[in-house]
Amino acid sequence: MDTATHMLRTGQRGALFQVNMALRDLRSSVERIGLAWSLASHDVVARYRGSILGPFWITLSMGLMVAGIGLLNAKLLNVAVPDFIPFVALGIVFFGAISGTVTEGCDTFVGAAGILSQTSLPMFTFVWRTVLRNLINLAHNMVIIVAVLVYYGFWRKADVASAAVGLVLLVANSAWAAMLVGIFSARFRDVPQIVQSLMQFAIFFTPVFWLPERLGSSRFVLDFNPFYHLVEAVRAPLLGKQLEPHSYLMLALMALAGWGVTFAIFTRTRRRIVHYL
Amino acid sequence: MSHPVSISVSNLTVRFPVYGVDAKSLKKHLARVTVGGRLGSSLAGATEVTALSDLNLQLKAGDRLGLVGHNGSGKTTLLRALSGAYEPDEGSIDVHGRIAALLDLNLGVDPAATGYDNIRLRGRIAGLSAREIEERMDEIAEFTGLGPFLSMPVKTYSAGMQARLAFAAATAVEADVLLMDEWIAVGDADFQKLAHKRLLSLVERAGILVLASHDTDLLRLYCNKVMRLKGGIASPVADIRKLDDLLAA
Numbered sequence: 001m002d003t004a005t006h007m008l009r010t011g012q013r014g015a016l017f018q019v020n021m022a023l024r025d026l027r028s029s030v031e032r033i034g035l036a037w038s039l040a041s042h043d044v045v046a047r048y049r050g051s052i053l054g055p056f057w058i059t060l061s062m063g064l065m066v067a068g069i070g071l072l073n074a075k076l077l078n079v080a081v082p083d084f085i086p087f088v089a090l091g092i093v094f095f096g097a098i099s100g101t102v103t104e105g106c107d108t109f110v111g112a113a114g115i116l117s118q119t120s121l122p123m124f125t126f127v128w129r130t131v132l133r134n135l136i137n138l139a140h141n142m143v144i145i146v147a148v149l150v151y152y153g154f155w156r157k158a159d160v161a162s163a164a165v166g167l168v169l170l171v172a173n174s175a176w177a178a179m180l181v182g183i184f185s186a187r188f189r190d191v192p193q194i195v196q197s198l199m200q201f202a203i204f205f206t207p208v209f210w211l212p213e214r215l216g217s218s219r220f221v222l223d224f225n226p227f228y229h230l231v232e233a234v235r236a237p238l239l240g241k242q243l244e245p246h247s248y249l250m251l252a253l254m255a256l257a258g259w260g261v262t263f264a265i266f267t268r269t270r271r272r273i274v275h276y277l
Numbered sequence: 278m279s280h281p282v283s284i285s286v287s288n289l290t291v292r293f294p295v296y297g298v299d300a301k302s303l304k305k306h307l308a309r310v311t312v313g314g315r316l317g318s319s320l321a322g323a324t325e326v327t328a329l330s331d332l333n334l335q336l337k338a339g340d341r342l343g344l345v346g347h348n349g350s351g352k353t354t355l356l357r358a359l360s361g362a363y364e365p366d367e368g369s370i371d372v373h374g375r376i377a378a379l380l381d382l383n384l385g386v387d388p389a390a391t392g393y394d395n396i397r398l399r400g401r402i403a404g405l406s407a408r409e410i411e412e413r414m415d416e417i418a419e420f421t422g423l424g425p426f427l428s429m430p431v432k433t434y435s436a437g438m439q440a441r442l443a444f445a446a447a448t449a450v451e452a453d454v455l456l457m458d459e460w461i462a463v464g465d466a467d468f469q470k471l472a473h474k475r476l477l478s479l480v481e482r483a484g485i486l487v488l489a490s491h492d493t494d495l496l497r498l499y500c501n502k503v504m505r506l507k508g509g510i511a512s513p514v515a516d517i518r519k520l521d522d523l524l525a526a
Contacts, residue, residue: 007361007376010369011290038401042394046387115402118380118456120361187296190303271364275293 022267029124036128043133058140073209082152089148090235091208093141098174099199101134105178106185106192113277127179157240166233169251176258183269186276202227282453286334288368291358292327328354332511336485343500344489350506352489356380356456374453392427392442399446413449421445441468448475457488
């Protein structure tokens with residue numbers, strides 16, 4: 001068994017004490033990462049319980065979406081299908097991973113109200129639950145990615161190592177965003193709606209369904225779109241292109257700054273989150 | 278175990294903000310910020326409630342404490358604080374021993390999942406490994422007395438059946454400290470007997486029980502000590518035989 005047999009809780013002892021408590025929360029959530037995994041895999045299995053395909057509905061519905069949008073947009077935008085389908089597939093899958101993590105992030109703490117109000121489980125456990133659940137979904141979609149890359153012959157020039165680095169940056173950034181919106185959603189009930197609208201807005205303003213080249217001279221605006229860099233970090237290497245170095249820099253800084261702000265807010269609100277619920 | 282089971286609470290004060298509908302609205306919150314904030318309200322629309330104030334409590338192995346008091350007197354807050362969910366604003370709580378809290382029937386319960394899945398989920402939350410749960414599954418399943426119903430979704434259960442499931446799963450973990458709110462009374466007579474046996478075995482293992490209830494018979498049955506809460510202020514811990522005096526006071 002891995003639960004502590006000793007629990008000590010004391011009142012407010014200043015800012016440094018709160019930082020220590022927040023770090024302790026993080027540490028014990030990592031020590032019990034198996035619990036977050038169990039909760040996450042239960043979530044995925046539970047969602048598709050009783051259905052014939054089970055979690056492979058994720059794969060199937062994503063496959064349909066990729067095929068439909070790929071063929072339609074290739075025609076509308078007048079680009080070659082063999083180039084466009086892989087682009088769309090990667091875009092939808094990885095943008096979906098970001099937006100799924102962030103929108104479900106809103107429910108991170110609200111959805112765990114019952115558990116949080118009678119145990120001393122670490123708060124971070126529920127953040128990992130959200131992140132891991134979306135990674136499981138992503139794994140189901142990887143089937144499509146592999147199939148598309150192999151079918152259209154991109155697997156020879158794909159740079160998997162760089163894509164893996166990109167994926168790490170993508171997850172690191174989505175995770176802090178999920179935690180941040182999780183805290184704010186617990187406190188303010190408007191936040192989930194705001195996040196949902198923002199993500200819907202973002203998918204149209206990020207080159208997922210259309211090629212960035214189409215922007216012509218206005219292409220520089222993409223530099224200000226964090227979602228573009230996040231998607232590109234995984235998509236470009238897999239399509240055999242190189243990601244610009246400033247994208248890596250920007251994503252790394254974004255992860256650092258994001259986690260810094262999120263952790264600071266968590267430190268301040270940690271002991272209050274349970275009362276928000 | 279290196280250290281005997283014990284609970285030590287000193288000068289515990291728990292305050293919490295109660296967020297009403299207004300306080301949950303981002304618009305109202307922002308409007309307040311832009312017009313300069315309301316005087317003296319650091320919590321912006323939330324009312325602060327002192328749920329427990331300056332509470333002291335020492336319990337040692339074998340103690341079974343009953344908590345009495347009106348609704349809203351702080352019984353559940355004390356149990357939540359002992360479970361580690363609520364942190365003290367002042368004072369400290371020190372618990373040696375593995376804690377099992379039965380405060381809310383819905384802990385980690387997924388109403389669409391089967392009884393078996395819920396036992397697994399609860400077991401994981403309580404700190405058992407997947408293997409330990411499988412090893413105990415038969416025993417837990419038998420204790421629930423739910424038989425074939427365990428393969429059915431929990432949403433089809435009655436309140437009593439849910440209580441059986443929750444109680445069986447929670448007490449399957451060899452807890453040293455059991456925190457319980459009222460609802461044990463929902464089970465039928467058979468279940469009460471089983472629950473009784475299990476609570477006695479907890480006492481034999483020199484655990485600690487803290488039970489909040491309005492039912493004086495139940496308290497007399499399980500507890501040897503009693504404490505009365507009134508508006509967040511606790512009476513001294515008394516022997517259970519003084520229950521009537523305490524209630525009359």
